[in-house]
Amino acid sequence: MAEDFEDDLDLNSLDDDELVAQVHDDLYNGLKEEVEEATNIFLSRGWGADRILNEVLVEGMRIVGVDFRDGILFVPEVLLAAGSMKGGMEILRPLLAETGAEPIGKIVIGTVKGDIHDIGKNLVAMMMEGAGFEVIDIGINIPVETYLEALEKHKPDILGLSALLTTTMPYMKVVIDTMKEQGIRDDYIVLVGGAPLNEAFGEAVGADGYCRDAAVAVETAKTLIADRRAQRAAA
Numbered sequence: 419m420a421e422d423f424e425d426d427l428d429l430n431s432l433d434d435d436e437l438v439a440q441v442h443d444d445l446y447n448g449l450k451e452e453v454e455e456a457t458n459i460f461l462s463r464g465w466g467a468d469r470i471l472n473e474v475l476v477e478g479m480r481i482v483g484v485d486f487r488d489g490i491l492f493v494p495e496v497l498l499a500a501g502s503m504k505g506g507m508e509i510l511r512p513l514l515a516e517t518g519a520e521p522i523g524k525i526v527i528g529t530v531k532g533d534i535h536d537i538g539k540n541l542v543a544m545m546m547e548g549a550g551f552e553v554i555d556i557g558i559n560i561p562v563e564t565y566l567e568a569l570e571k572h573k574p575d576i577l578g579l580s581a582l583l584t585t586t587m588p589y590m591k592v593v594i595d596t597m598k599e600q601g602i603r604d605d606y607i608v609l610v611g612g613a614p615l616n617e618a619f620g621e622a623v624g625a626d627g628y629c630r631d632a633a634v635a636v637e638t639a640k641t642l643i644a645d646r647r648a649q650r651a652a653a
């Protein structure tokens with residue numbers, strides 16, 4: 419009978435490679451519970467959070483992105499995929515953010531005005547927390563005024579700007595130029611990131627660093643904070 423075939427696939431019965439392929443399918447199909455279950459299975463098999471994130475979740479979302487670009491998937495499906503990815507990320511969050519150390523610096527991070535993509539930003543925030551930073555995530559679709567208020571309120575070492583659209587990435591320059599106009603640009607390290615950006619764009623908008631991914635964001639943040647503290651100590 420048809421319903422006999424609808425029994426859930428036992429994800430535990432799959433070997434690692436099969437399970438990776440299955441999660442890519444499940445992400446694609448927006449099956450949040452299955453993605454969460456598989457994330458837990460990988461953890462129980464001793465996979466590190468970084469490996470699960472990169473080989474399973476980020477790679478699955480890359481596949482979704484290709485079909486979104488090619489008009490095979492549409493916004494509603496991609497939203498479900500994004501929700502599934504977030505489900506997996508939430509399980510990994512405490513592991514990625516595991517740190518008992520004193521904060522090594524503070525970052526305010528947000529996605530620029532007009533842009534609601536937040537998966538990459540959230541990942542950066544998690545990895546920064548995991549590396550010992552205090553992270554103030556101010557969300558998505560952030561106008562310059564809100565960035566400035568957050569800087570004033572939290573006095574971070576770093577401002578992180580995220581943009582995923584070619585139409586919203588120029589807004590990073592609006593934020594940085596406004597900081598210059600207000601005479602506060604040099605009070606902060608400004609880091610930018612997002613899939614359509616590159617090093618040259620980061621330089622062109624006047625950022626201190628372009629970060630290709632979350633790991634690079636952590637390394638760049640650590641290096642630039644150390645440089646800045648050394649300069650201040652020498653001054």
Ligand code: B1M
Pocket residue numbers: 476479480482483484486487488493494496497500527532533534535536537538539541542577578579580581582583584585609610611612613614629630631632633635
């Ligand atoms: Co959007 N979307 N989307 N989307 N979406 C892209 C970005 C796109 C490339 C898809 C495509 O065509 N292949 C395309 C942009 C094309 C372009 O601009 N040239 C696109 C489009 C067109 C759109 C809409 C306009 C579609 C429409 O409505 N017709 C619309 C715009 C909405 C808006 O923002 N105003 C839209 C909507 C959506 C959804 C809402 C459905 C959903 C977002 C859900 C969410 O985020 N909550 C969505 C998604 C999921 C994507 C794709 C498929 C995946 C993005 C993602 O999460 N990647 C994306 C295709 C793609 O990028 N492959 C796409 C995984 C994430 C881990 O990577 O975000 O790159 P990423 O983050 C990385 C690095 O970039 C870096 O580190 C992160 C972690 O390693 N990084 C930083 C990011 N921010 C950083 C900040 C830092 C440092 C590093 O600060 C220090």
